[in-house]
Amino acid sequence: MAELATLEDPKAREVNAKHGDDHGVNLGKLRALAKRLKTQQDLARELWRTDDTAARLLAILICRPKAFERDELDTMLREARTPKVQDWLVNYVVKNNTYAEELRVAWSADPDPVVASAGWALTVDRVARKPEGLDLGGLLDVVEAEMQDAPDRLQWAMNHCLAQIGIDHAEHRARAMDIGERLGVLKDYPTPPNCTSPYAPVWITEMVRRQHAT
Template sequence: MARYAIHAPKAFGVAVGQLRALAKRLGRDHALAQALWDTGWYEARLLAGMVDDPKLVTPEQMDAWRADFDNWAVTDTLCFDLFDRTPHALAKVDEWVGLEGEFDRRAGFVLLACVALHRKELPDAPFLERLTLIEAGATDPRNFVKKGVNWALRAIGSRKSPALKVAVLEVAARLAAMSDPTARWNGKDALRQLNKKTG
């Protein structure tokens, strides 16, 4: 797992595909998810995110689990499979992007990306309002934060909304024109990816 930059001292080496198959057989189980999380094992924590019931997840649980994030894979799996489906997702985005820890802050931006990808029913407003968070975070040079910021920007720009696409392209252009190298990378990469989709 080291070749994927995944820090996981307690790991069995089970493939994610096998975990997803197991999660499908188990179904949603909130109590099991908490028990799995509490083991501290890498695969158990991935599985916890796959089987927990988003309707039963509290803001306190989200904060407690987020405080344990120590690699990008657990961070992204929890945001992609569970946290983005809770009613607390956008409030946690607002909180977490302001935290200092690398995976705490990554969680905020990845959660925003996952909400943009999965919550098709949401209007444009929550995403337009949070473009300022992306601009503010775009100069953080830490690799996992930088990539989370970039993902959030591209995910919002990929929603089926011309207004969002225009707004995201404007943000990306501003970032691409900045002297800060991280902001410039975020802007240029987002412009390249979003223009590729429409080109």
């Protein structure tokens, strides 16, 4: 914890605060520290218990994803107060855990929109990597009915799912584009030059173009 404190950077904290994150550690330096520590599951659990965001991010980097039980991961997600901790927990730990599919189903239906957004993030991963057994049409039904009025983080995850279905599954592409156009979610999202807009019709069109270009 003392070493983490020395990595504190006021400018990094200011930038992170704009994204809802409450830490000031440069992530490159955090990753370098994790590389030095290597995998240490017991230390990872201790770091998580500190309730400190930087410590939790470090815990995620040095843990063994398969060492966590289902209920433990469920509790950790609900304790993960900031977007970065939640994103890393889902992407680096839960996706690589035996209970990923079970948690995906449970979280997607959770009344807490932050927990539900984690379920949808896991669904995006399945759409992209292992769509067999998923009801893609059913997912589009839910997106069509609920995305427009969903809270920000849940809306973002649903929109990503909509785009991913349109990008990867040609048979659903026209409907995904139509849903995106009618709902208009993230249509006016400020997008830097040379970056792809998260507005689903633009996102889908650009990614499909790149696939055909390679």
